[in-house]
Amino acid sequence: xxxxxxxxxxxxxxxxxxRSCLAQDGVETRVVVVDDGSDDGxxxxxxxxxxxxDPARVLVLHQANAGLPAARNAGAxxxxxxAAGFEFVSFLDADDWVEPAFSRKLxxxxxxxxxxxxxxxxxxxxxxxxxxxxWRVPEWDxxxxxxxxxxxxxxxxxxxxxxxxxxxxETMRRGYEDWDLWLRFAERxxxxxxxxxxxxxxxxxxxxxxxxxxxxxxxxxxxxxxxRHRALFDAHAVEVIRLANGxxxxxxxxxxDEDRRSILLxxxxxxxxxxxxxxYALREQSSRDRESREAAERALADEIANTARVRAGYECKPAxxxxxxxxxxxxxxxxxxxxxxxxxxxxxxxxxx
Numbered sequence: 461x462x463x464x465x466x467x468x469x470x471x472x473x474x475x476x477x478x479r480s481c482l483a484q485d486g487v488e489t490r491v492v493v494v495d496d497g498s499d500d501g502x503x504x505x506x507x508x509x510x511x512x513x514d515p516a517r518v519l520v521l522h523q524a525n526a527g528l529p530a531a532r533n534a535g536a537x538x539x540x541x542x543a544a545g546f547e548f549v550s551f552l553d554a555d556d557w558v559e560p561a562f563s564r565k566l567x568x569x570x571x572x573x574x575x576x577x578x579x580x581x582x583x584x585x586x587x588x589x590x591x592x593x594x595w596r597v598p599e600w601d602x603x604x605x606x607x608x609x610x611x612x613x614x615x616x617x618x619x620x621x622x623x624x625x626x627x628x629x630e631t632m633r634r635g636y637e638d639w640d641l642w643l644r645f646a647e648r649x650x651x652x653x654x655x656x657x658x659x660x661x662x663x664x665x666x667x668x669x670x671x672x673x674x675x676x677x678x679x680x681x682x683x684x685x686x687x688r689h690r691a692l693f694d695a696h697a698v699e700v701i702r703l704a705n706g707x708x709x710x711x712x713x714x715x716x717d718e719d720r721r722s723i724l725l726x727x728x729x730x731x732x733x734x735x736x737x738x739x740y741a742l743r744e745q746s747s748r749d750r751e752s753r754e755a756a757e758r759a760l761a762d763e764i765a766n767t768a769r770v771r772a773g774y775e776c777k778p779a780x781x782x783x784x785x786x787x788x789x790x791x792x793x794x795x796x797x798x799x800x801x802x803x804x805x806x807x808x809x810x811x812x813x
Contacts, residue, residue: 461484461489461490462489462548462549463552463558464492464494464536464549464551464552465478465493465494466531466553466554467494467495467496468531469503471500471502471507473665474493474506478491478510480552482514482517483560484558484563489517490517491518492535492542492543493554494531496523497523497524508520519542521535526630528637529629529630529631529632529637535551536549536622546619547618549616550615555663556663558614558661561657565659566655575620577650578653579618579652580615580645580652581615581652581653581654583611584658584660585611585614585662588662589664590664590665590667595662602646603703605642605646606693611642614660615652621650624648625645625648634674634677635675635677644689647692
């Protein structure tokens with residue numbers, strides 16, 4: 461089993477990704493890291509250090525920046541020799557990681573399936589960092605695949621299938637290159653096998669991601685997919701229209717306003733924004749209250765400390781020590797003798813005042 465890890469300026473994460481691939485339960489693995497022209501001054505060296513983890517199992521390549529699809533293909537070509545004889549390949553981005561059971565649990569159903577009809581196995585995705593939750597990917601459905609991408613690029617692919625379709629389309633540098641690969645599999649009648657467990661983790665560590673950038677160009681990129689697979693879309697056009705319309709209805713996105721946005725979703729987003737602002741205001745108020753409370757606690761602590769200093773000063777005065785000795789001596793006398801002496805001490809205190 462060969463893992464391909466393309467890396468562009470993600471040197472601070474790449475070692476964790478590599479170690480997760482090497483730590484697979486019960487599956488022999490090799491890792492190819494492809495530094496795709498990183499220019500941050502630190503990532504190329506970080507990639508080289510990955511080889512030191514296990515030189516026999518980790519290969520590091522450096523190339524001029526060619527884009528994500530080309531970097532993955534370069535890694536796959538290198539793995540053909542470095543991991544010769546391995547029938548499966550997996551693509552993992554440098555800032556993500558896989559769970560120890562990833563390979564074992566995805567390879568098992570893929571090996572059990574008919575190799576002439578199954579191209580890959582995929583799993584659920586856990587989102588961390590700026591993302592949260594689990595993407596509970598749907599079962600393989602070639603018709604639904606014409607409407608939306610079904611699963612992340614990190615899965616396990618039969619090497620034979622990957623090579624037969626020519627790998628990733630290297631012209632698709634702006635996104636949806638994985639969706640395009642699944643469509644080419646579907647055109648050949650192959651299908652994916654779903655494992656309904658979260659065995660892969662996607663780390664969102666920035667507001668700007670390749671996925672977000674691709675989604676912002678959805679109309680352009682989806683149009684390119686349709687053009688690339690026109691025969692497939694034409695053959696299922698009516699079914700796709702009905703399915704897409706049904707998905708709009710099930711998502712309460714069927715009714716739109718004048719700017720073609722779902723009325724319910726627009727209202728929901730506005731409500732979420734209101735809740736966010738309210739939570740932010742409460743947090744700010746709580747912070748101010750906390751600062752006021754902490755200031756009061758500091759003032760009280762200062763007052764207690766000052767009182768202790770004043771008392772300590774009085775304790776050091778000879779008159780106070782003498783007074784305490786006299787009172788102690790009087791207290792030790794029998795009551796008949798002690799009473800008149802206490803009266804004398806009170807009279808002396810009044811005269812001193």
